[in-house]
Amino acid sequence: xxxxxxxxxxxxxxxxxxxxxxxxxxxxxxxxxxxxxxxxxxxxxxxxxxxxxxxxxxxxxxxxxxxxxxxxxxxxxxxxxxxxxxxxxxxxxxxxxxxxxxxxxxxxxxxxxxxxxxxxxxxxxxxxxxxxxxxxxxxxxxxxxxxxxxxxxxxxxxxxxxxxxxxxxxxxxxxxxxxxxxxxxxxxxxxxxxxxxxxxxxxxxxxxxxxxxxxxxxxx
Numbered sequence: 561x562x563x564x565x566x567x568x569x570x571x572x573x574x575x576x577x578x579x580x581x582x583x584x585x586x587x588x589x590x591x592x593x594x595x596x597x598x599x600x601x602x603x604x605x606x607x608x609x610x611x612x613x614x615x616x617x618x619x620x621x622x623x624x625x626x627x628x629x630x631x632x633x634x635x636x637x638x639x640x641x642x643x644x645x646x647x648x649x650x651x652x653x654x655x656x657x658x659x660x661x662x663x664x665x666x667x668x669x670x671x672x673x674x675x676x677x678x679x680x681x682x683x684x685x686x687x688x689x690x691x692x693x694x695x696x697x698x699x700x701x702x703x704x705x706x707x708x709x710x711x712x713x714x715x716x717x718x719x720x721x722x723x724x725x726x727x728x729x730x731x732x733x734x735x736x737x738x739x740x741x742x743x744x745x746x747x748x749x750x751x752x753x754x755x756x757x758x759x760x761x762x763x764x765x766x767x768x769x770x771x772x773x774x775x776x777x778x779x780x
Contacts, residue, residue: 562780567731567758568592568619604640616641618733654774670738677738678704685710694721709739715753731756740764
């Protein structure tokens with residue numbers, strides 16, 4: 561089964577036992593990783609395209625929640641580096657996370673789930689040298705995910721470079737949440753539409769501490 565949400569594409573593998581990565585089918589080109597759904601469990605077993613198991617991924621967690629609910633409307637708690645609340649409303653799937661946001665003059669520092677994000681509001685996100693800025697952070701010894709965003713109408717366009725990864729992804733759930741939180745708090749808003757490189761449109765709402773990210777889910 562192939563599933564897409566928030567700029568990520570996943571190959572879903574089902575089984576009864578402990579996941580054996582060596583037995584997973586090949587990952588299609590452009591996919592972010594494998595999600596192993598273990599019968600009778602709500603634990604996220606996510607392996608990224610580098611073959612590493614990642615305890616939490618916002619998009620993978622939402623996919624697992626959607627599958628656990630059988631695609632029906634409702635809420636479910638997924639164990640992904642701690643309990644995570646996933647909400648399904650039709651083809652829209654949301655996840656609520658607690659963020660710690662420190663606004664600075666020209667950037668902000670956001671932390672969630674033990675991951676640190678540096679957020680940069682920029683004038684032209686499509687022309688922003690994201691890779692060079694990320695490599696500069698790494699050279700300076702800063703282990704941050706880097707997010708840059710621009711406002712386009714009533715939407716924020718977000719690009720993310722995840723720490724330790726060789727390529728810029730087509731989307732990142734926690735990166736989108738971080739950038740949207742920066743925008744919401746700077747503007748005194750409660751919600752904003754979002755857009756990532758894949759073209760996936762989403763929405764983020766928040767109260768200053770708890771933020772919810774929504775995207776449409778699609779089976780491929």
